Amino acid sequence: MEARVVNKGQLPELLDKLAKDYDLIAPVQEETVVLFRKISGAADAFLEYTNSDVSPKGCFLPQNEKTFNYTYTGDSIEINKPEGAQKAVLFGARPCDIKAITTLDPVFEGEKFGDEYYSGKRENTVIIGLSCTKVLSTCFCYAFEGGPCDGTGSDLLFTEIGDKYYVEVNTEKGKALADAYSQIFSSQGAEQLAKDKEELAKKLAGEFVRKVDLTGVKELLDNNFELPYWNGDDQKKCLGCGTCTYVCPTCHCFDIFDYPTGDFTGARLRCWDSCMYPEYTLMAGGHNPRPTRKERVRNRFMHKLKYHLDRYNMVGCVGCGRCVRKCPVNIDITKIINDLKEVAQNA
Amino acid sequence: MMDVIQQLREQAKKLLEEKKVTLVIGFGQGTELARTTPVFIDSPEGVSALTWGPFCANNLAKYLTDYKNAEGNVAVVVKGCDARSVIRLLDDNQISRDKVVVIGVPCPGQLEWQKVAAEVKPGASLKETADNGESFSVKTDAGDYSFNKKDYMLHRCLVCENPNPVISDITIGKELPVKTYEERFAEVSELEQKSTEDKSAYWDKQFSRCLRCYACRNVCSVCTCQICVFDQMLPMWVSKRTNLSENTMFHITRAFHVAGRCVDCGECDRVCPMDIPLRKLNQKIHKDLGDLFDSPTPGSKPGIPSALGEFSPGDPEEFM
Incomplete structure (x- = not known):
C-alpha cells in the first residue's frame, strides 16, 4: 500500500x-x-x-x-x-x-x-x-x-x-x-x-463502550418473521417520524413523482422516502403492506439486519450511531441487536 | 430523587394490582446514561422499570391518543408542561377523563442529554440524581458530577411556567415554587425587532436545513389529525421535495395549525435533528395570544377557549 x-x-x-x-x-x-x-x-x-x-x-x-x-x-x-x-x-x-x-x-x-x-x-x-x-x-x-x-x-x-x-x-x-x-x-x-x-x-x-454482538441474529430473523419481540415497547414508543432513516448513511429508499412547473412542463423527481411513513409503499388500491408502526419498525430493522444481507451479503448498518443519537424516544439498534441475540439464545 | 422513584413504582403497582388501569406509561432508563425512554408497563411486576430524574424530557401525554379506544384505563406520568397537554387533549375531546389516570410529578427542570453526555465518562452507568436548587448532582459508577441548570438545562425549562402539574390524580413529590419570568419571550422579542428582510433571511436559513423527517409534527401532543395534510397523496398539497418553498409551507402550516392549542412543551424544538429553533415560531404565537387575546398558555388550566377556535360576536376585530 x-x-x-x-x-x-x-x-x-x-x-x-x-x-x-x-x-x-x-x-x-x-x-x-x-x-x-x-x-x-x-x-x-x-x-x-x-x-x-x-x-x-x-x-x-x-x-x-x-x-x-x-x-x-x-x-x-x-x-x-x-x-x-x-x-x-x-x-x-x-x-x-x-x-x-x-x-x-x-x-x-x-x-x-x-x-x-x-x-x-x-x-x-x-x-x-x-x-x-x-x-x-x-x-x-x-x-x-x-x-x-x-x-x-x-x-x-x-x-x-x-x-x-x-x-x-x-x-x-x-x-x-x-x-x-x-x-x-x-x-x-x-x-x-x-x-x-x-x-x-x-x-x-479500546474506547468503544457499546457491546454489540450479532451472533445468531440473522438466523433468528430468517426463520421468524412474526417474532413476538416486535410487539414490544419499541413499536409502542416509535413516533413514526423519519429521523432515523434520513440521518442513516445506508438507508436509500426513494419516491418518484412528477413536479409540474406549468401546465405543460415539469420535472420528474426522486426524493428520499422513509419506511417509517404511513404512505410508504401504500398501494394505489388502498392496501398498505405495513399498516401499523409495528410492521414499519420491524421492516427497518429487518432491512438492516437481514434483507440487505440476503441481497448483497452486507449488513445494512455501519454503526455510525446517528439513529441512536437522534431518535426522539431512544429506540436503539444496539439494544435491539442484543435483545434479538438473547431471544435467539433462549429459543 | 430516589424517594420519588420509589413512590412512583408503588403507586403504579397499586394502580395495576387494583386493576384501575391496564397500562402505565412512564419513563425508564434509556441506553445512554443521561437519557430515559418511554416504558409501557402492563403488569405489577414491571414497575421496577420506572424511573424519574432530570433526564425525563419526553412528553408522554403524546401517547394517550394511541390508547383512547383501548379497553382498559391508562395511567401516564407527566411533568408540569406535559400536564398542559393532558388538559388540552381533554378540552379537544381527544381523550376521555375517566379513561386516564394522571400521575403528576413536580419537575425541577430537565437537562439536555447531549450536554451531559459530553461531560460524563462514556459507558458510565447512573446511580442517583438529586436536585440542589441551582444545579443537579448526578452520581455514576465512574464518579460524581454536578450540572448547573443555567448551562445544562433544556432552554424551555429556564422559563418554566408550570413546574407543578396543572392536572393530576396522584401527585408524587413536593410541590415546587412557581416563578414568573419576565424574559419568557426575550428571544421572540429580539427577533421581532429585526426588519422583515432580516426575519425572512433568518427563517430561510433555518428552514432550508429541514429534512422533513416530521419529528416535530409526530412528537407534538396536539397534532392529533388522523391523516395529516402532509401525508396526503391525493391531492399532494406538499410534495416530498425538500426546498425552501416546500419546507416553509410545512413549518408555517404546522405552527398555525397548533396555534391556540400548542401548550409550549417545546418537544418540537428538542427533537429536531437539524436544530431548527421551532419553539420560537410557536412562542411568537403565544406572545401574540397573550398580547391580543389576553389568553394564557393553552392547557395551563381546564376550559380555556382556544383563541383561534372560538367566535364571539363582540369581537372588536375591525375587519369582521
Missing part, C-alpha cells in the same frame, strides 16, 4: 486547489449542525467534528434529484435529462460513512438495475476519508468490521497525527489525485506515521 504525508499547514492550500479543480464537498457547520455541502474553499470546511448530523450519502443519492424535465409540445413529450455528473471530491468523510457508501453500491450499481444517476456521480467522485480521532458513546462501527481508522471504500484516507496527515492511497483514483498535487503530497516520513496510525487505531478500538 502506498502512503503519503501532508503537512496540516498545507491543508487549506489543498482544499482551495481542490475547490478550484473539482466540485468540492466537505463537512461544514451551520449553527450547531454539521453537514456536507459544496464548498468554495478551505475557509468553509469544518473538520473538528466526530460524526456529522447528516451523513454524506447525499453526494451520491441526493435528497432531491431531478431525473429529467418534460415538456408537452402538443403531439409529443420532450424529455430533457440533466447534464452528467461533474468531477467531484468528497473530502473529510468518516470511515463509517464511507463504508456506508459501499453498502449502497450494490443497490445502485448492480448488474440488473444499474442507476446512471448514482453511478455517474460515483465514478466522477474521489472520496477522501478522514480517520476519527475520538469515539462517541453511540459509536459501534467495530461491530461491522469497521473502525475509526478504516479505509474501506475510500480512495485516499487521511489520518491526523500531530501536525501531519498520514495519507493512505487506496485506489488508482486516489493515486492520480495525490500525484496531481505532488507538491502537497510528499512521501517523507510516511513509515513512522504508518506506525503512529496503527497505534492510534489500537487506542481508539
